[in-house]
Amino acid sequence: MNVNTSVSVSEVDALQSGPVYAQIEFRNVTKTYGKVTAVEDLSLTVSRGEFLTILGPSGSGKTTTLMLLAGFEAPTAGDIFIAGRSVAAVPSYRRDQGIVFQNYALFPHLTVIRNLEFPLQMRGINAAERTRRVRRMLERVHLSDLGGRMPSQLSGGQQQRVALARAMIADPPFLLLDEPLGALDRGLREQMQIEMKSLHKEFGITTVCVTHDQEEALTLSDRIIVMRAGRIEQADSPEALYDRPATSFVARFLGEANMLENPDFQFKSDTPQASGTVAMIRPERICILALDAQKRGDADQRQSVNGTVEDMIYAGPLRKYHVRVGNSFFIVREHVASGQQIFRPGDEVCLDWLRSDVRFVAV
Ligand SMILES: Nc1ncnc2c1ncn2[C@@H]1O[C@H](COP(=O)(O)OP(=O)(O)OP(=O)(O)O)[C@@H](O)[C@H]1O
Numbered sequence: 001m002n003v004n005t006s007v008s009v010s011e012v013d014a015l016q017s018g019p020v021y022a023q024i025e026f027r028n029v030t031k032t033y034g035k036v037t038a039v040e041d042l043s044l045t046v047s048r049g050e051f052l053t054i055l056g057p058s059g060s061g062k063t064t065t066l067m068l069l070a071g072f073e074a075p076t077a078g079d080i081f082i083a084g085r086s087v088a089a090v091p092s093y094r095r096d097q098g099i100v101f102q103n104y105a106l107f108p109h110l111t112v113i114r115n116l117e118f119p120l121q122m123r124g125i126n127a128a129e130r131t132r133r134v135r136r137m138l139e140r141v142h143l144s145d146l147g148g149r150m151p152s153q154l155s156g157g158q159q160q161r162v163a164l165a166r167a168m169i170a171d172p173p174f175l176l177l178d179e180p181l182g183a184l185d186r187g188l189r190e191q192m193q194i195e196m197k198s199l200h201k202e203f204g205i206t207t208v209c210v211t212h213d214q215e216e217a218l219t220l221s222d223r224i225i226v227m228r229a230g231r232i233e234q235a236d237s238p239e240a241l242y243d244r245p246a247t248s249f250v251a252r253f254l255g256e257a258n259m260l261e262n263p264d265f266q267f268k269s270d271t272p273q274a275s276g277t278v279a280m281i282r283p284e285r286i287c288i289l290a291l292d293a294q295k296r297g298d299a300d301q302r303q304s305v306n307g308t309v310e311d312m313i314y315a316g317p318l319r320k321y322h323v324r325v326g327n328s329f330f331i332v333r334e335h336v337a338s339g340q341q342i343f344r345p346g347d348e349v350c351l352d353w354l355r356s357d358v359r360f361v362a363v
């Protein structure tokens with residue numbers, strides 16, 4: 001085989017057997033800036049082909065984690081392994097990663113085709129192969145007709161797609177995304193989420209993504225880590241994280257949660273409550289009914305309490321109620337449907353839920 005000497009290790013692998021996507025491992029990684037500990041004793045393995053999202057409040061260490069992985073920052077302690085090899089001594093430009101930042105950073109003076117060719121050229125790939133790969137990639141991201149345009153002649157969503165295509169075109173061992181859809185409006189974000197998901201399915205590239213957008217994290221990820229003050233609070237699949245949060249911090253951070261601290265009604269659950277935990281129920285798990293509504297068939301598996309509506313918020317497909325029950329305050333989320341009874345502030349109502357939908361989370 002004719003291997004060009006400027007071709008990197010991952011490129012050789014790719015030429016031999018298709019792209020090889022890397023496993024990533026953080027081993028006890030700490031990063032301090034003076035007195036500030038941005039990341040603390042972080043241990044985490046991202047499997048080959050996994051889409052991992054880092055979520056967390058501002059200042060929790062998300063960007064720092066990504067910068068450490070990209071090699072723009074060096075750990076104060078611990079080590080990072082990519083495809084089983086320590087990268088402590090590997091500079092950023094030798095890690096071969098694809099990166100997409102919030103502001104796309106396309107080369108403004110180059111056409112779409114030239115933007116996509118650039119990473120291939122850097123890896124010493126010949127002109128015929130570059131043309132072939134660019135054409136195939138443009139087809140995959142549905143931009144075949146726009147190859148001759150300059151970035152300024154594209155919409156935000158189209159630019160974002162070019163940025164993604166450029167990050168992936170050289171078959172990098174992993175992809176880093178920092179708020180990749182941050183600059184797009186809601187409709188476009190949702191459309192791009194679907195496209196990114198299908199691209200990830202097709203390519204299977206190991207991806208680490210930082211986002212503020214919970215819905216984006218839930219939609220795209222195989223696994224999400226929630227960070228808090230430089231540490232991992234919980235790492236789990238989107239469904240497990242939402243349905244079985246380990247702590248009240250995670251429950252509150254990911255979606256809305258009703259925390260039942262010292263309710264003044266007898267509280268029933270199927271499992272015993274461990275000490276140091278608080279009961280939690282998601283707003284969409286609660287039914288809101290008129291006081292005289294007929295009992296359900298499975299009433300023995302449910303709990304009902306009476307309360308007063310304090311507020312009703314209409315939000316298109318959803319209606320959100322604020323309901324006071326003694327000293328407790330509930331949020332109830334109901335999908336709008338035909339023939340549904342609508343309650344108004346002051347109405348007496350019955351709240352009703354399955355006992356098995358109650359979770360106990362660490363305080
Ligand atoms: N270069 C730096 N010098 C000093 N402190 C820093 C530096 N970079 C980050 N920090 C601090 O480290 C902590 C983590 O910052 P980081 O940027 O990783 O947070 P983040 O989770 O990405 O937050 P955001 O959601 O606001 O982007 C913060 O307290 C921040 O002030």
Ligand SMILES: [Mg+2]
Pocket residue numbers: 062063064
């Ligand atoms: Mg950040």
